[in-house]
Amino acid sequence: MSTHDxxxxxxxxxxxxxxxxxxxxxxxxxxxxxxxLLEGINNSGKLIDFHILQEIVRTDKKMRxxxxxxxxxxxxxxxxxxxxxxxxxxxxPPEFLYHGTSKNSLNQITLQGIKKMDxxxxxxxxxxxxxxxxxxxxxxxVVLRVLSQQMHKEGHKFFLSENNIWQVDFVPCNYxxxxxxxx
Numbered sequence: 202m203s204t205h206d207x208x209x210x211x212x213x214x215x216x217x218x219x220x221x222x223x224x225x226x227x228x229x230x231x232x233x234x235x236x237x238l239l240e241g242i243n244n245s246g247k248l249i250d251f252h253i254l255q256e257i258v259r260t261d262k263k264m265r266x267x268x269x270x271x272x273x274x275x276x277x278x279x280x281x282x283x284x285x286x287x288x289x290x291x292x293x294p295p296e297f298l299y300h301g302t303s304k305n306s307l308n309q310i311t312l313q314g315i316k317k318m319d320x321x322x323x324x325x326x327x328x329x330x331x332x333x334x335x336x337x338x339x340x341x342x343v344v345l346r347v348l349s350q351q352m353h354k355e356g357h358k359f360f361l362s363e364n365n366i367w368q369v370d371f372v373p374c375n376y377x378x379x380x381x382x383x384x
Contacts, residue, residue: 208249209257211242213265216277231285232274264364279362282319289360289368294349298325298367300377301336304343307379315345315372322360322368325349346378 215238220227223241227233235251242249258266258275268275279287300315300323317323326332329344336342352372353359360368 205253205257205260208242208247208253209261209265211245211247212238212254212257213277213280215241216266216275217280218282220283227276227283227285228274229286231276231281231287232269233276235268235273235275238275267363278364279322279366279368280324281321284321287362289362291358292361294325294353294359294367295327296348296350298327298347298349299329299332300325300345300347300372301332301334301342302345303336303339304341306339307343310345310377311374314374315347315377317370322370323372325367325369325372327365327367343379347372348376348378352376 215222215225216227216231216233220233223238223245225233225237225241235254239249239251239254254275255272258268265277265280266275267278276285276287279289281287302310302315315323324335325347326335329346332344333342336344349359349367349369352369357369357371362368
């Protein structure tokens with residue numbers, strides 16, 4: 202893992218879960234002051250400047266972060282476990298979306314549905330391959346197909362983050378189909 206990758210993981214921890222790690226706070230929309238973020242990261246013993254931060258934001262494959270229009274504020278686009286109001290568009294989903302999880306969680310999901318757990322939303326992908334990648338982080342992975350269009354027609358709201366991650370409050374078990382994708 203490169204230095205930038207390590208910094209990106211640390212920034213993700215700060216902007217999605219624990220800003221207090223470096224002694225900063227986020228505003229109600231999840232934004233951190235860029236100067237305070239850089240100072241806090243440098244004070245923690247990791248070296249970063251604005252140009253490195255810009256490079257991390259620009260090259261992040263998952264497009265996790267975004268600056269405001271003045272580049273004086275930065276936030277994570279989704280995945281928060283702390284209460285923030287990241288504006289997202291409510292959007293009609295495609296017929297199916299996918300959720301990657303560990304095989305160990307399958308029984309619980311079959312009984313209780315897909316819960317957001319310690320996050321603000323359940324995250325869903327438009328393709329099974331991405332979901333499989335996500336699920337693989339938790340061990341032996343399985344991909345679940347979600348009847349998202351049917352859910353939407355029956356009143357569930359779907360949101361699309363700036364980095365194209367589909368999000369919903371909860372997926373009841375009657376909208377879940379186990380897919381053939383596993384690792």
